[in-house]
Amino acid sequence: MPWLTLAVSVPLLAAALVAVLPARMTAAPRAVALGASVLALACMAVTWARFDAGRGMQLVEEATWIPSLDISWRLAVDGMSLALCALTVVLFVLAVIHGVGPKPMTRAAAALLLLLEGATLAFFLAQDFFLFYVAFDVTLVAMYFLIALWGEENRRYAALKFFLYTLVGSLPVLLGIIALFLAAEPNTFNMMRLAEQEPLAGAGVGASFVFLAFFVGFAIKTPVVPFHTWLPAAHVEAPTAGSVLLAGVLLKMGTYGLVRVNLQMLPDAFAEYALPVALLGVVSALYGALVALAQTDLKRLIAYTSINHMGYVIVGVAAAAAGGISAEARELAIDGAVLQMVAHGVVTAALFFLAGFIQTRARTRDLGLLNGLIRPMPVYGTLVAVAFFASLGLPGLAQFPAELQIFLGVFDVWPAVAAVTVIGIVITAGLFLLALQRAFLGETSEQWRGLTDVRGRELAAVVPLIVLTVALGVFPRLVLDVINSGSWL
C-alpha cells in the first residue's frame, strides 16, 4: 500500500467530500474531518512501524506527473520527515476534536482544516521540489482563511499580514528552486538527487545567492528576528486551533526547509554563512524571550516564546553547518534541532489550547486582570504549570533533551555562542514563573471565583499533549531513535 500517498490524499479527498456535503447534514463535517484525520494518523502509524531508522530516506512512492519537466509525485520519509509528520497528524486530530469556528463545525472549517493537513503532510513528505513548493503555498492559503474567517476582532489585518509576509518569503524560495533545477545535471526537481549531487557545491557567489534566497524564505516562515512581526499578530488573532496548528506545525516548515534544502543541498554555502545565521538565531532566542517577558496577553507571550525556541533550532542547525564541527557534535545538534521542532510543537500546541480555554471563560487573556485561577480551576492550573515548566526547559519534560543536545552541539563549535544562548533559559523561566504568579497564585478576585474547570472536549484535546510532553521528556529516545540524523545527513 502507498501509505504516504494515502496519508496525504485522505485529508485532501475528505476536504473535497466535505465541500459537496448537503448543508442540512450539520454533524457530518466534523465527523468526516475527525475520520479523515484519524485515518491519516493511522497511515503515519503504519509508516512509523515500517520505517527502518538506520536507512535514511526510504519508502519512496513515485508516479510521473509532468514528464517534460521531470516533475513527479514523489514522496519519501527519513527521520526528520517522519517525526514531523507524526507531530502533524497528532495535532490535526486534536485540532479537529477542539474544533474551529462555530459549533457544530461548518463545512468550510472542516474543508480548510483537511486541506491544510493534506498540504502540510505533502510538504514534509515531498521529495520533488515542485510538489514541495505547491504544498508550501497551499498551506499558506488555507491558514490565511482559517485566520481571516474565524479569528478575533482584528483577524483580517492579521491574516493579511501573515499572508503577505509568507508570500514574500515563498518567492525567493521559488527562485532558489529554479536555480537548483537549472544547476543540476541533468535538470531535475528530484530533491533526493539534488541532495546527493549538491549541484552548487563550492560555486561561489551563485551558491551564496541561492542560499540566501532559501534562507530568507525559511527565516520568514520560522520566523527569525527581524522577519517575525507577522507572528504575534497572527497568533493573537487566530482562532485557538489555528494558533495551535500555526505554532505547532507551520513554523516547523521553515526550519525543516533550512535543514532539508540549505543544509543538505547547499552545505558549502551554509558553512560560509554558518556563524551569521547562528548569530541571528541567538538574537531571535534572546529577543523573543525578552519581549515575551514584557507581554501581558497570554497568547502574545506564547507567540514570542516560540520565537525564542525556534531561535535555538536555528542556532543548532547553523552549528551543524559549520565547517569545524565534529561528526558527533553535528549529530547532537541536528538530533536536538529536530527534536526541538517536535517538542516545541507538542508543548506550544498545549499552551495555545490552554490559552484558548481561559479566553472562552474569562473573555480575557490579560495576565494583569486574571488572578488566583488555581482555586476555581485546579486541573487547569496544573495543566498550565506542566506546560509552562516544559516550555522553560525543565528536565523530565519534552524540551529539555532537545535544548540540551542543541547546546552541546553548538558548544563544540562556538562556546561563546552557546554560553550566550543558554542565558535564554533563565529569561524564559522568569517570564513563565511571573505569569504563573500573576494569574494563578495569590488572591482570587470575585469575578473569577465562579469559573468552571476544564472538562470534556477540552481535556481530550490537551491531555494527550501533556502525556506526550512527559513521555518525550522521560524517554526522548522514543523519537530520537527515529530521527537518527546520522543516517541521513
Place this chain on the structure above:
Amino acid sequence: MAALLWLTAAVPLLAAVLVRLLPRTAAPLTIGGAVLAAVPAWALLAAAAGDETARSALSWLPAAGFDVGLRLDGLSAVMSATVATVGAAVLVYATGYFADDERGPSALAGLLAFLAAMQGLVLAEGFLTLLIFWELVGALSARLIAFNRDDAGAPAGAVRAFLTTRTADVGLYLAVLALFAATGSLAFDAERPDGSLGAFIGLGLVLAAMGKSAQAPLQTWLTGAMAGPTPVSALLHSATMVAAGVYLLARSHELLAGWPLELAGWVGALTAVVGAAVALAQDDLKRVLAGSTTSQLGLMFVGVAAGGPAVALFHLVVHAAGKATLFLAAGLFQHNRHTTALHGLVGAGRDDRRAFALFALGALSIAAVPPLAGFWSKDAIAAAAEEHPAWFACVLLSAAGSAAYLLRPALVLWREEAEPGQLARTGRTSMLGGAGALAVASLLLALVGAPLTTLLDSEPLPSSLLSIGLSLLALAVGVAAVLRPPRLPAALVRAARDQLGVDAALRALVQRPTLATGSGLDLADRHGVDVLVHGIARTVRRASRGLAVADGRVLDGAVDGVGRTTLSVAASQRWVEERGVDAAVDGIARLVGAGGRQSRRLQSGRLHEYLRDTVVGACAIGVLVALAALL
C-alpha cells in the same frame, strides 16, 4: 544492588502518587512510604561501608555517553542515608503538622516527590543525571514554597527562589557543556581539562553550588523561601536541598582544583559571617534559622576548600539533623501560637517544654557546644582553615555569631509571661515523634566523624588545640554578646536585617534592567521593526514601479508577473497608510483566489505559462531586493 538504588528513589515517588490518589489515607501512606524508603538507603550505606560500589544506568540519548542512572559509592551512600533519614523524620512530623489542613495530602505528596528527586540528585551516576534532578528539586521546591495560599509572600518567595537558583544553574549547564566538549564524557571521574576550559568548568560548578546553597550574594532567596510550610523549610531549605551545593563541590572536588576551589572557600568564609549577621538581625524565628543555614553552609564551603570533602560532609550531616530539629521545634511553637515572629513567641518554650527541649538540643549542636556533634564537625573545619588566616577568622566569627543568634531566640522562648498559652492538640504525637527522632540522631552524630572518613577514603579529620581553644573562646564571646548586648550603630543593624542591601542591588542591577529591556524591546517590536519592514516594502515598490516600466518594453511576458507582485506590495503599502482598508483585503483575497484557481489548473497544461510568469516575477523581485539593499 541496582534494585536497591532504584528503590531508594522509587519508593517515595510511588508513595507520592498513592497519597495523591488516596488522600483519605494520606497520613499512614506518607509515614509508611517515607520510613520504607529509608530501608534501601541504609542498606546502601551498609553496602558502601563494606567497600561495595555499583552503577545502574540506562541509555537516555542515542549518542554515547548520555546515560541516566544511579551509582553507589561512599559519598552517594552517606548523602542518600542522610536524605532518607531526615526525610522520614520530617514526613512523620508533617503528617501531624498538616493534620488539620484540607490540602495537607497535596503538601505531603509534594514532599514525597521532592524526596524522590533529591535521592536522584545524590545518587546520580554522572553530571547529566545530576543536572536533571538538580533542576527537578528546584521546581518541586518552588511548588512547595508557594503552598500557603493565604500568604501573599509565598508566591513571590517561590518565584524568587526558582529564578535565583536557575540563574546560578546556568553555571552547571555551561560546566556540563564544556566538560563534554573537552572530554567527550559526563562521568564524575572525567579527567580535568587543562587551562582555561578547566577553570571555566570549575567556575560554573561553583556558581551553581552558590545558588543552590544560598551563598552570598545569592543568599536572599532562602529568606523568602521561609514563606513555605515549616516541614518544607526543615527538609528542603535547611537539611537537604540547600546542602546539594556542598554535595556538588564535594562530588566534583577534583574538577575544581586551583582557583575555583579557592573562590568557593572565599565565598563560604564571607557567607559564614554575613549569614550570622543576618540571622542576628531577624525578628522572625524561621528567618533567624534561614540566616543560620546560609552561614553554616558557608562553613561547609570553607570545609571543602580547606579540608576536602570529608570535612564538609561531616558538618553537612550534623547540620542536617540539628537544623531540621530546630525547624521542627519552631513548627511546634508555630502550631501553638500561630506565628513564628519572635515577639509572638515570648514564653512559648515555657508553655511547651518538650518542644523547647528539642529546640535547645538542636541549638546546642548548631552553636557547637561540646560535646555535641556540631562542636566536632565545626572544629574540623576550623582546624582545616587554620592555614588560611582570613578564612580561619571568618570561621571563628561565625562560630561566635551562631552562639549569639541561637541564644537570642532561646531566651525569648523561655522568658516568663503572665498567662501561659494553650498547646495545640492535633497532630502533636507525630510532630513530637518526628522531631524527637532527629534530636536523638543529632546526639549520636558526634560519633560518625571517624567512620565517615573511612567511608570516603579520606585522611582523618583535622583537629588542633589552637582551633579548639579559639572556638570555645568564640562561643563565650557569642554568649556574652547576647547577655550584655554591645551598642551597635543602627545603620549596621539595619544593613544586616536588609541582607546588606543585596536584594535591593539584585533588583536594581538585574531584575529591573531585564524587565526594562523587555519592555523597551517590546515597544520597539510593536512600532519600530514593523515600520522598518513597511519602509523596505515601500522602497521596493517604488523601485519596482520604475523597473516594471522599463522591463515591460523589453519583455512582454514579464508585465503580468511584475504587475501582480507590485499589486501585492502596493496593497501592503496602502494598508500601512489606511490601516486595514477593506479594499486591500478584497484585492488580496481575489489574488489568492486567482492563485488558488491557477494552482488547481496546474495539471491542465498551463504550467509553462504559470512557471514563466512566476520565474520572471520572482527574478524581478530578487533584482529589486538586491538593488534596494545596495541603495
